[in-house]
Amino acid sequence: MIDRFSLSVAIRHLLFYKGQTLLTMGVVAVSVTLIIFLGALIGGLQKRLISSVTGAIPHVVIRQPERQPVAAWEVAAATDGTLYLGERVKLQQQKRKIEDWQIWEGRLPSYSENIRAVSPVVEGQAFVNRNEKRKAVSVVGMFPEKHNAVVDIQSKLVRGRFFGLNGGEAVIGFKLAEEFGLGLGDKIRVVSADGNVANYTVAGIFDTGFSVVDSSTVFVPLRDAQSLFGVGNAVTTIGLKLKRIFEAKDLAQQIALQVPYETRSWMEDNQQLLSGLRAQSQSSNLILVFTTIAAGFGIASIMITSVVTRLREIGILKAVGATNRQILQIFAIEGTLLAFFGAVAGAIQGIALSLILYSIRTQVSETGRTAEVFPFDLTPDLVIRAVVIAVLVGLAASWYPAWRAARVNAIEVIRGV
Amino acid sequence: MAKQSGEVVCELKHVDKVYEGAVPTPALLDINLQVRRGEFLVVLGASGSGKTTLLNVMGLLDTPTSGQVWLAGRNAADLSEEQRAALRSRYMGFVFQFHYLLPEFTVLENALLPCNIVGKQMVSANRERVKELLERVGLGDRLKYRPSQLSGGQQQRVAIVRALANNPELVLADEPTGNLDSKNGFAVFEMMRFMNRQTGTAFVVVTHDERLAQEADRVVVLEDGRIVKDEVQRPAMTHEL
Numbered sequence: 001m002i003d004r005f006s007l008s009v010a011i012r013h014l015l016f017y018k019g020q021t022l023l024t025m026g027v028v029a030v031s032v033t034l035i036i037f038l039g040a041l042i043g044g045l046q047k048r049l050i051s052s053v054t055g056a057i058p059h060v061v062i063r064q065p066e067r068q069p070v071a072a073w074e075v076a077a078a079t080d081g082t083l084y085l086g087e088r089v090k091l092q093q094q095k096r097k098i099e100d101w102q103i104w105e106g107r108l109p110s111y112s113e114n115i116r117a118v119s120p121v122v123e124g125q126a127f128v129n130r131n132e133k134r135k136a137v138s139v140v141g142m143f144p145e146k147h148n149a150v151v152d153i154q155s156k157l158v159r160g161r162f163f164g165l166n167g168g169e170a171v172i173g174f175k176l177a178e179e180f181g182l183g184l185g186d187k188i189r190v191v192s193a194d195g196n197v198a199n200y201t202v203a204g205i206f207d208t209g210f211s212v213v214d215s216s217t218v219f220v221p222l223r224d225a226q227s228l229f230g231v232g233n234a235v236t237t238i239g240l241k242l243k244r245i246f247e248a249k250d251l252a253q254q255i256a257l258q259v260p261y262e263t264r265s266w267m268e269d270n271q272q273l274l275s276g277l278r279a280q281s282q283s284s285n286l287i288l289v290f291t292t293i294a295a296g297f298g299i300a301s302i303m304i305t306s307v308v309t310r311l312r313e314i315g316i317l318k319a320v321g322a323t324n325r326q327i328l329q330i331f332a333i334e335g336t337l338l339a340f341f342g343a344v345a346g347a348i349q350g351i352a353l354s355l356i357l358y359s360i361r362t363q364v365s366e367t368g369r370t371a372e373v374f375p376f377d378l379t380p381d382l383v384i385r386a387v388v389i390a391v392l393v394g395l396a397a398s399w400y401p402a403w404r405a406a407r408v409n410a411i412e413v414i415r416g417v
Numbered sequence: 418m419a420k421q422s423g424e425v426v427c428e429l430k431h432v433d434k435v436y437e438g439a440v441p442t443p444a445l446l447d448i449n450l451q452v453r454r455g456e457f458l459v460v461l462g463a464s465g466s467g468k469t470t471l472l473n474v475m476g477l478l479d480t481p482t483s484g485q486v487w488l489a490g491r492n493a494a495d496l497s498e499e500q501r502a503a504l505r506s507r508y509m510g511f512v513f514q515f516h517y518l519l520p521e522f523t524v525l526e527n528a529l530l531p532c533n534i535v536g537k538q539m540v541s542a543n544r545e546r547v548k549e550l551l552e553r554v555g556l557g558d559r560l561k562y563r564p565s566q567l568s569g570g571q572q573q574r575v576a577i578v579r580a581l582a583n584n585p586e587l588v589l590a591d592e593p594t595g596n597l598d599s600k601n602g603f604a605v606f607e608m609m610r611f612m613n614r615q616t617g618t619a620f621v622v623v624t625h626d627e628r629l630a631q632e633a634d635r636v637v638v639l640e641d642g643r644i645v646k647d648e649v650q651r652p653a654m655t656h657e658l
Contacts, residue, residue: 005533009519016521316517319478320531320579321506323499411478414513 005322006329014334021338024302028342028390029349031295035288035386036350036378042284043377046277050245053273054266056210058119058150058239059248060255062104064096065262097234104238104259111258112251117149117241122225124236128218129189130180137176137216139190141225144171150241153206153219158367160184160204165221170200173214174207174367190218190228198228207367292389296397303335303401307408314405315413324406331402332395339394343387350386354378425487426586426619427452427475432484434470434642444470446642448484452587455617457610459630462639468623469591471639475621476509476589477501489586506534510580510618512590512609516572518564518579524551525560528578535583543582550578553615554608570601577609581616588613590622594629606632 014021098104101120108118122141127134140147144165148154153171154162162171170188182188186202200220208214226232240255242248248265256263267274307314314327354376361370427450434445444467452458452475462468473479474486477493486493489508496504505511510531518527528547532539551557554574556567564572573593580588590609594602606622606629613620622633630636631650638646 004537008533012521312515312517313519316511316513316519317530317534318502319476319505319511319513321502321534323502325499326534411473414517 002333003326003329006326007333009317010330010333010337013330014337020302020306024299024338025342025345027298027302028295028339028394029346031291031298032343032346032386032390033350033353034291035389036347036383037353038284038287038291039382039386040350040354040376040378041374042280043379043382044372044375046280047377048375049273049277052210053270054245056151056208056213057266058237059242059245060240060252060263060265062098062108062238062240062255062259062261062263063236064098066096095229095231095234095236097231097236098238098261099232099234101235101238108238108240108255108259111255114242114244114247114251115240116243117146119143119147119150119239119241120222120235121147121237121239122222122229122231122235124192124225124229126190126192126218126228128176128180129191130182130187133180135176135179135216137190137218139192139218139220139225139228141220141222141228143222144219147219147239150239151208151213153204153208156206156208156369158205158207160202162204162206162219165203165219167221167224168200169203169221171204171206171219172202173217174205174365175211175215176218177202177205179215188218190220192228192230194230196228196230198224200224207365207369209365209369209371292393295390296393299335299339299394299397300400303331303398304404306334307331307401307405310405311408311413314408315410318408318410319414327408328402328406331405332398335398335402336391336395339391339397340387342394343390346390347383347387351378351383424454425451426454426489427621428485428487429471429475429481430485430487432474432481432486434467434474434479435482443642445474445481448642448644450637450644450647452619452621454586454619455613456619457613457632457634458619458621458637459633459635460621460623460637460639461625461627461630462623463625466639467642468625468639470642472589472591472621472623475587476511477505503535506531507583508586510583510585510588512573512576512580512588512593514592514595516564516569516576518572518575520564523561523563524556524567524575527564527575528582530579531583539583543584546584547578547582550581550612551575553611554578568601570597570605573597573601573605574608577605577612581612581618584616585618587619587621590620592623592625594624594626602626603629 105118105120109115119142124139126137126139128137144163148162158174160171165171172182177183180188182202184202184205188200188202190198190200206214222235242251249267252263252265317327357374358372358376360373362373363369364371429448429450432445432448433443436442436444448471460468460471470479474481477486477488488504493501519530525548528551529540529544532543548560551560554577556571556574559567559571564575567575577593593609594605597605609620609622610632612618624630634651635649636646637644
């Protein structure tokens, strides 16, 4: 229970000694500003880094496991001395495909609420030919509306359209378009590795910011890719987009037990990036811990000075009947109030600073696409956490001075003058 | 309201106080003293004679090495720290050589400080009485002043009203005039005497000024921690406030 007398003395003291109050609040405010600013900046940089890796790929890919041919002498039955005769034939490359993809497309979302989107895809390597020019590209056949939930193309369109793509139409990256001098309505000829040929009309040009995608990916309707790569009615992969991307590995393992295919998450392909991110998170946490400790020492030292300069006051309060608990509460309340209002001021500063810097944009592509110079990830969670931590540190930092104040011997301080 | 005189408000029985250290220093030796309601008692003695120690022991700010201190019919040795604090705030008032007013509070708030420590009810019960006391000491028009806006004598008067705020049985004053010039010092002493007569609160005033002692009902002289003289000069009187 907060003592009314302690509260009134604490508030009155804070208001009376405005300079000291503002100084202490300033120490807390600067720390909280730093915590929010650094936390948002590091979070934003990590998000940007992760999105630069995962933005253009599904978080989990489901595909047919690769079938390895087995030599006759490696078959277990061959060891019993039986002689097997066979014919050496040139096998066509085995197509790794998922025939029953429609079943899994329907079932997968029910396997985990973490799955945000499912996109069946036919993907293969091919060449784009135009006027003697030739370039290896990746052709992605998909349903634009479904695939856009996995890899956002629609909002990255520079010209034309992506949704409602018709048969015989393709959407290409701006770099590929520039390289071949292509515009909307121009024709391209695509030749698959098997020698199948298809002609497409350019219906859209995009700028995703991912160099590989912008320079060598061609999006076509699923049916067109199925016939180009000769997979019949099947798809080659099913891509998943997740809500919580760091659970991708676990989810991939879980799904692997539920589907008759192999699964692979983005995390398995980017181990180095992940360990880099972890190291970055740890160092940023270290900075935040030291900032918080510095703020705590700031409050503690000012509060200790306050106790020393108010010894006579404490002595007289005790002499006229204030209990140790009341004295302790005066200083604990002061520390907590200083930390709280300092933290609120710091939070406002931190938010303002982050938003101002976040609004600075720079052009990152020749198509005119811009991006933030400082990619802040400012979340209410971060702000609340910073304020709560500051208040707890304030309370903890004022505990020792408060305890010292409560132990003041009234006689000694009164006699000491 | 005036209190009935005669009843014992504080009693010291065979009290010794020795300050421990490399060489133990006896400050009080076998002190036996009864303070009665309405009494105005002056404790005289040279520096180091144990006057302040006596006052601190009576005020439960210090504990005796041996002997008993009885207040409000209770042996102080049986009380917890919280109970001692409660007794200080309800039963006693203190005046020190320095006023020790809180700079951030007004005159009225400083005077009401002991009531505030106890609680809101105590404040409302005593607010009007404290205002009246402040008026009687000539500070009725300065209720909202800060201590820094008052003279030394005025600050000490506020400290005396503060000591009386909870309508205590006993006021303990340690050299209350020591920090004032003789004119102001005498005025403050007179004021305490006046308050004693008006309220019937017992006063124990430590001083080394023998002139002031002439105004007291009873004079106790300390020498090297012992009471060497305990003389009643006149019977205690009370008047309606």
